[in-house]
Amino acid sequence: xxxxxxxxxxxxxxxxxxxxxxxxxxxxxxxxxxxxxxxxxxxxxxxxxxxxxxxxxxxxxxxxxxxxxxxxxxxxxxxxxxxxxxxxxxxxxxxxxxxxxxxxxxxxxxxxxxxxxxxxxxxxxxxxxxxxxxxxxxxxxxxxxxxxxxxxxxx
Amino acid sequence: xxxxxxxxxxxxxxxxxxxxxxxxxxxxxxxxxxxxxxxxxxxxxxxxxxxxxxxxxxxxxxxxxxxxxxxxxxxxxxxxxxxxxxxxxxxxxxxxxxxxxxxxxxxxxxxxxxxxxxxxxxxxxxxxxxxxxxxxxxxxxxxxxxxxxxxxxxxx
Numbered sequence: 001x002x003x004x005x006x007x008x009x010x011x012x013x014x015x016x017x018x019x020x021x022x023x024x025x026x027x028x029x030x031x032x033x034x035x036x037x038x039x040x041x042x043x044x045x046x047x048x049x050x051x052x053x054x055x056x057x058x059x060x061x062x063x064x065x066x067x068x069x070x071x072x073x074x075x076x077x078x079x080x081x082x083x084x085x086x087x088x089x090x091x092x093x094x095x096x097x098x099x100x101x102x103x104x105x106x107x108x109x110x111x112x113x114x115x116x117x118x119x120x121x122x123x124x125x126x127x128x129x130x131x132x133x134x135x136x137x138x139x140x141x142x143x144x145x146x147x148x149x150x151x152x153x154x155x
Numbered sequence: 156x157x158x159x160x161x162x163x164x165x166x167x168x169x170x171x172x173x174x175x176x177x178x179x180x181x182x183x184x185x186x187x188x189x190x191x192x193x194x195x196x197x198x199x200x201x202x203x204x205x206x207x208x209x210x211x212x213x214x215x216x217x218x219x220x221x222x223x224x225x226x227x228x229x230x231x232x233x234x235x236x237x238x239x240x241x242x243x244x245x246x247x248x249x250x251x252x253x254x255x256x257x258x259x260x261x262x263x264x265x266x267x268x269x270x271x272x273x274x275x276x277x278x279x280x281x282x283x284x285x286x287x288x289x290x291x292x293x294x295x296x297x298x299x300x301x302x303x304x305x306x307x308x309x310x311x
Contacts, residue, residue: 003221011221014214017204020197023179036179043214044177053215053308054174057200063208070257070268084304098302099228106296108263111228112305138263146242146254148210 003051006034010042014055061115067122068092068115069141072108073133083133084110090125092116108138167191167199168209172308175212215308223272225299227279229286230265232294238267241290245269250282265296 003011009032019027025043026036046052061068075083080098087096087110096112116122126137167189176184182200183193203209218226233241238256245267246254253270269286273279276299283297 011214011216015216017212018175020182020201020204020212022182022193022197024181025179040177040179047174047177050217051220053217054172055177055214056172056174056212056308057168057203057209058211058213058215058308059168059172060207060210063206072263084302088305093305094307096303096305097300098304099298100301102297102299104296106298110304111298138260140257140263140268142255143258143266144238144242144256146256147246147251148253148255 002049003046006038007042007046007051010034010039011046011051014043014052018055066115066117067119068113069122069126069139070111070113071126072138072140073110073112073135074107075110075133075135079133080110083135086132087112087129090114090129092122092125163191164199164203164208167196168203218272222274225271225273225276225279227271227273227276227283228298228300229269229271229279229283230296230298231267231269231292232265233267233292235266237290241267241292244289245286248282248286250279251286265294 010028013028013032018024021027023036025039028034029036029039032039043052043055047055073083073087084096084098087093092115094113094115096110098109099111100106100109114122114125116125126139130137167185170189171185175181178184180193182196185191186193186196189196200209200212204212231241242254242256245251248271250271250273251269252272253268255268256266257268259266271279271282273282280297283295287293287295
């Protein structure tokens with residue numbers, strides 16, 4: 001890890017909204033007691049080095065009128081790479097993981113999230129994955145949201 | 156797209172969804188690229204945030220790179236009438252980044268999903284232990300990610 005104390009301070013703060021003012025980094029600098037040039041330079045550094053994926057709007061897919069769901073598939077061990085590659089082809093797929101139950105065996109092992117412009121497109125794509133793989137895709141859409149807010153503790 | 160205003164908002168989001176310009180005046184620079192005054196960029200972003208269309212204008216962190224390597228999806232079997240109460244308790248933990256209720260099926264009976272991020276598996280499991288104690292729930296499965304096939308931010 002090559003992040004300095006200053007970087008961590010900036011990183012921690014950047015997980016919350018940046019100011020909607022003409023000079024947002026100057027404002028952030030006042031909050032953190034770091035000058036504007038340093039803030040910009042360190043953010044650029046952390047983007048280049050891949051600590052920050054992007055400093056950008058985090059979109060609420062549903063509020064933008066899109067439909068999304070979590071989905072799970074029981075994939076035979078020897079077909080995991082093939083099936084996950086098919087799922088990854090779809091641009092609406094934002095997460096795709098191989099998961100294993102630690103304290104209990106769970107037959108669903110490939111878990112992905114997909115969004116599409118509407119319900120019809122979403123189900124059409126999921127259906128297409130089922131046809132192409134010959135496997136059943138179990139959809140687990142959100143019934144109720146209690147929390148969504150990925151902010152990490154930065155030590 | 157239903158109206159012109161929405162078109163402009165979508166255009167704006169599409170222009171900045173890969174990242175804001177890292178300059179002293181990012182909103183002015185976005186405005187210049189899109190032929191829009193700085194103040195309009197700011198007002199549109201403000202409204203999109205207020206309407207909840209944008210959750211945050213903030214950094215997405217590569218959590219694995221800063222050492223947050225453990226990512227446990229813990230699914231819980233919760234009686235329907237306790238879902239709200241339990242959802243609130245689970246959400247209270249800082250390490251719980253997502254908490255959702257989801258449907259059940261004959262072969263899937265876990266209805267509450269929590270995503271837990273930590274520096275180590277032990278840290279995640281300590282949170283799970285604390286949730287168990289606070290809620291009295293005992294039927295759960297910890298699903299660790301064995302492999303990441305894809306992880307990107309949502310784009311429009």
